[in-house]
Amino acid sequence: MEKFNIHPEVQELFEEMVGLRRTIHMYPEINFDLPITSKLVSDYLTSLNLEVHTEVGQSGVVGVINNSTGPCILLRADMDCLPIEEANNVPYKSKIPGKMHACGHDSHIAMLLTAAKVLSRHKDHLKGSVKFLFQPAEEGGHGAREMINDPKYPVLDTEPLVDQVYGIHISNHGKLGDYLFPDKYVSCFTDFFDIVINGKGGHMSADTNNPVTIGADLILQLQTIMSRNVSNKDRAVISVTSFNAGEANNAVPAICKLKGTVRTFEKNVRDLIFDRITAICKGIEIEQNCKIDFKIIELYYPIENNSECNEKALKVLRKIAPEATRDSVSPMIGEDFSYLTNRKPGSFFMLSTGCENSIHSPSFDIDERAMMIGASFFVELILDLLV
Ligand SMILES: [Zn+2]
Ligand SMILES: [Zn+2]
The missing domain is CATH 3.30.70.360 (Alpha-Beta Plaits)
Structure with a gap:
């Protein structure tokens, strides 16, 4: 990983992050029905002494670093798996027949929890707020929309009001650390x-x-x-x-x-x-x-990246992965992060883990070191925007 500038506190937490990802990988849950995953996320955020909201949009979880001054930045991970029988023979193989984290959402959760842990240590220095959003039902269930429209806790419209939104999706389109980062559309009308x-x-x-x-x-x-x-x-x-x-x-x-x-x-x-x-x-x-x-x-709807948010995100990404290759062709995928970019300026990109099989394959797996790049991105982005 010498080609990457990993945040030192993320580096220290690598083993813990791998442990989180593997635990989640072994117990995949579908759509809105996420009792084990939601509890793991809310327990972890609670242990960091963050403000925690559960059952948002049925089974979503939000952790908040709530500082009264400055902007509020939302960082997002999705938590649901796919109805696929895992073909990998690894020690952390799915223990649930017919269900598998074949879209990498297990790694999204682990990256964002790790970033939350690092940032919670720095919360007194932040000139603004952070919402860590863990959503259900990305795979066709409109989970982001449910969290935005939840009358108990409409995540964008509850104080601190959200100003910008950022997210990462793991993929296997290039070598480790390469990123698919279009100027405008990161997904399409599906x-x-x-x-x-x-x-x-x-x-x-x-x-x-x-x-x-x-x-x-x-x-x-x-x-x-x-x-x-x-x-x-x-x-x-x-x-x-x-x-x-x-x-x-x-x-x-x-x-x-x-x-x-x-x-x-x-x-x-x-x-x-x-x-x-x-x-x-x-x-x-x-x-x-x-x-x-x-x-x-x-x-x-398509995810439409905001050019100013893109600049901020790209600056951080280039610092962390200076030798990685950027691809900017808009992919023809569907992603419900678009509910967030429809409402607030934001930026979303796909981070390659450098492995062979594509997402949604029964043989999909990742190089877990990619999670250090993703978690470092979230940490450095917030430090860049709010310090
Ligand atoms: Zn997917
Ligand atoms: Zn996905």
């Missing part, structure tokens, strides 16, 4: 869609429309949206990921169901794509004398 083609069904010899061939035609027409309608200056993805119809060789099914996802960065591109899908469905309805139901399931 939308799902369901399409149901309703025909009549019947004997294969009957004179009826066939939802299977209509579905095949519809998929091909959806592919033309990217080539004919979306400008080549804009990035977008339209993917049909599921096609279900019929069982028998000799019967035309009554329905065909398609599922898919649309990823975009700009709202006008997103609107254009959904208008085109609607128009294509309508055209096929008339042509084929069938009824098509098209439903959009909105997931997350």
Whole structure:
């Protein structure tokens, strides 16, 4: 780790941080149902003599360094795991069948708890406040939104009022310490869609429309949206990921169901794509004398980084990892940190742990030394902003 300027107090806490991460890794919990993880986090924050709020947004936890003067900076970690069976054979392998911390949220918790411990020692020198936010249900459950809207403790709007928000997601896109740090969008509009083609069904010899061939035609027409309608200056993805119809060789099914996802960065591109899908469905309805139901399931908005917050974060990151490589291409992922950047200026980046398998893989694991970089980032950022 000689290429990195790790904060000395984080370095001292490395073994403890690894222990925290491995304990959390062994007992992964899903969505909002996080009794073990929430308790571990709140007990740890309480042991640091911080102000602690529990059951925020059902199972979120917030630790606060509350100083009456100066700005309030929010640092975020997510706590939920994925419904994946772990394929790694490591001493800290998941003990819960079918559940795994395959998105690195275990390391996010350990990094932020470690940063909270170091900063709690310096709290009398801080000219401002810090909120350490540990959220449930990032993987599709809108946990950040639940914490923002919790009437008991709306995290952004409770004193001390939050001024800026920062977060890190671990990844494996480069060598240890490399970072994916786009200027603007760190994630994209993430939308799902369901399409149901309703025909009549019947004997294969009957004179009826066939939802299977209509579905095949519809998929091909959806592919033309990217080539004919979306400008080549804009990035977008339209993917049909599921096609279900019929069982028998000799019967035309009554329905065909398609599922898919649309990823975009700009709202006008997103609107254009959904208008085109609607128009294509309508055209096929008339042509084929069938009824098509098209439903959009909105997931997350893009995380939009603030340029001033980016500058502050990049300055700290360059100090800690001066030789690391920066990638700035916006990734087509969904992330509910966007609920925070929709409300407050902030910055978010992805920190590579240099390992082989990607997040959401049953073989995902990390080089735990990356957590020293992440925890040092949080510590140095707060010392830079509030001292
Ligand atoms: Zn994930
Ligand atoms: Zn994640």
